[in-house]
Amino acid sequence: MKYLAAMNPARKRAVRLTVALSAAVVLAGALIYTSFSAASPALTPSQLVHQAQSGRSYQVTGTVVAGSVHRSGGTLHFSVEDRVGGTVVPVVYTGTVPDPFREGREIIVTVQKQGGAFFGERDSLITKCPSKYKAAPPPAGKQSY
């Protein structure tokens, strides 16, 4: 402090500004770094089957397979597949199930591979776009938007 006090004010301000800015840069760097390591890659079910490593989180986006949903106790079992069908991935999930969750609906869930199965992280299930399974595409004659 004594050293700082002895400097002329302009230099003191410059030093302070540099210190403050570098602190901000370091913090922002830490934040950005952790965001990349903490992020869960977004995958489709078929990518998940090929790429998943045990113990890492993945955010999988897929369609709930018809007839695959059943509950036992507090756990929900269902399977997801790619939008075009194909690979089916079974998921075991606990936690809140959003109202729009349905067979055939597109959902996003964060899962971890443990052994051969995928376990959903608690409360990570969200359904995409509840602005609704509106009746098919608008009939001809309607202005498209």
Added chain:
Amino acid sequence: MAPLGSACLLLALAVCVYGIGASLYGVRRGRPEWSDSGRRAVYALAGVLTVAFAVLEIAFLRDDFAFNTVADTSSVTTPTFYKAAAVWSSQEGSLLLWAWLLSMWSSLVLFLTRKRMRDVAAYATAVLLSFGGFFVSLMIFYANPFATTHPAPVEGAGLDPLLRFPTMMIHPPMLYSGYTLCTIPLAFGIGALLARRVDAEWIRAIRRFAFAAWFFLGIGILLGARWSYAELGWGGYWGWDAVENASLMPWLTGTAFLHSLMIQEKRGMLKVWNASLVLATGVLAIMGTFLVRSGVLSSIHAFGGQTLGVPFVCLIGVTIAGSIYLVVTRRDMLRSEHRIDSLLSRESMFLANNVVLVALCFVIFWGTYFPLISEALTGKAASVGPPWFDRYTVPLALVLVLLSGIGPVIAWRRATLANARRNFLAPVGIALSTVTVLLLVGVTGKPFALAMFGCAAFVLGCVGQEFVRGVRARRAMAGEAVPVALVALVRRNRRRYGGYIVHVGIAVLFVGVAASSSFQHALEPTLSVGQSSKVGAYTVHYVRPTATVTPSNDAAHTGATLSLGAVLSVSKHGRHVATLYPSEGYYASDEPSQGSVGSLIGGQPVSHVAMSGGVTRDVWSAIAPNIETPQLKRIVEIGNRTIPFVHPEDALIAVAYLARSYLQHPPPAQFHFIVSPLVMWIWIGGLIVFGGGLIAIWPAPSAVRRRVAVLARGRRARAARGLARA
């Protein structure tokens, strides 16, 4: 009616173009009559858009399904209250609401500043009309609310059941008011930079509007949180969802601005910072609107599949580039008139508070847009979850609450050790004893929550001390009674004491957040009738099932065809506490493939949460009944086979039969119970914040007197001149 609406939109666009031209010509050429005409164009825009909005609202209330947007988001069976609110449930309708609110608020601010800062206001007029013109063009070219189909369908799709909650009437208008009000400081900031008048005057002119933006946005956010908690079968009030975050970001920078503008007013400092904050707030508000509209990020709020991405990206890009250009080219004028004297001063505390708020905003920004950033940088989409947000926001929130206690009591310019001791001894004592007491009664294991309780106690101590000192001083000087002195104290200095009350509210709100997130008990049991389960200290007993078939008027008046639920008895240590009636509503689906009976209940089911709220804890419950047992499925199948579509009343009888069967043989149901302590204090804290905000924003009596005095002086002067001539 539709042609009238479309004509209004075209007229509105013409008015915008004319107004931009007139006000720019007026200010560049020094022709004030043209600037005045530009200002009147804003009033005209407000008038035209009011007519357009009324046309759409009437179409909704009259079930005019020729309007595509009415057919898509309303129906004959939608309750009237929700028909009125359905206007802003669609893309087109919400764009119209945005433009309309923008025109109303712009008219108000330009009317109030009509006698001042003509050059700044003229530029601001042009900026505001550009935003207005942008939204009107979106409606004309991309999403026309007045597009029609002929012949009109006989029935519409109905309002999404998830949106059938009373808050729907007020949450979107509040948020949009907040968003549109954020563009007013932005417009005046740009105006001040363009006109090279960067003193504190433009800040004084829009201070009240910045405050109103903060106020409405805050109410909107809180109502959204409350909606999520009380309606969605989820039980949380904040999920770090992209659209929630988008509304929080401008609120945070707006809060920072409301603090740092005081420093510019009082000491002529932080001008670059203030200009940047105003511009950032405006841009973040537009980005917030964009996020809801565009569907670029997956969010429960996004309108799926419709993209207005390109025009919005252009608008945001132009605004950001323009803002940066203006701040950089005007930086010489934005030099501070003073320097911060000491790190221990109110100025530096304000600066610290600004840094924390902006850091919070940055964290949220990064997390929200991370999927886009990651895709751009690594080519792989990835996202960060709530734990990542919590890791950064929780410590920042702690510092923020701590600063909200220090800020109001620390001295301006330079605090000495002696006055620090005088100001902080009591609050620190209160905080430490609060933490000690909590530790002694066994509140352990959650260090962050405990720290938050300590910080909140510190804030209450600081603010309480300020009130006590103020009242004591008044009593000593005027000998008033305590209540009189208290009221007089607040009335004399509304901004200051209103601000203190806001700080108390924030502390209370965070106590609610910390307690409810750290000490919550949640359970998702499957129960049969007669079974119980234990949640925290409470026992919840499934007494009996309920079922109502209510084609137009169910318990919650939301238009569900069928509602299945449960009667739950909640007790604590054998003593009855509350009876809860959670239910799930089943809505008509409009999908003929589900059959005549199936389509009556095949829509999206929506939870109707039941809870027993209290000042110490909420017991929250939701039910997901099993409607797909073989027996119930068979009723639907037989109904579908035997009842043709032309007899909906017969299909309804089949639904009633299903309800009776459900009551006679209730299958086990999936429940969700949450016992959260102190949740109610989040809402109470919110109310305190907004009460304090109202006190602070209310015109001070002295200001009114001053204005009256100025008017009177003017009149006297004119009278004197008149006498002199005579």
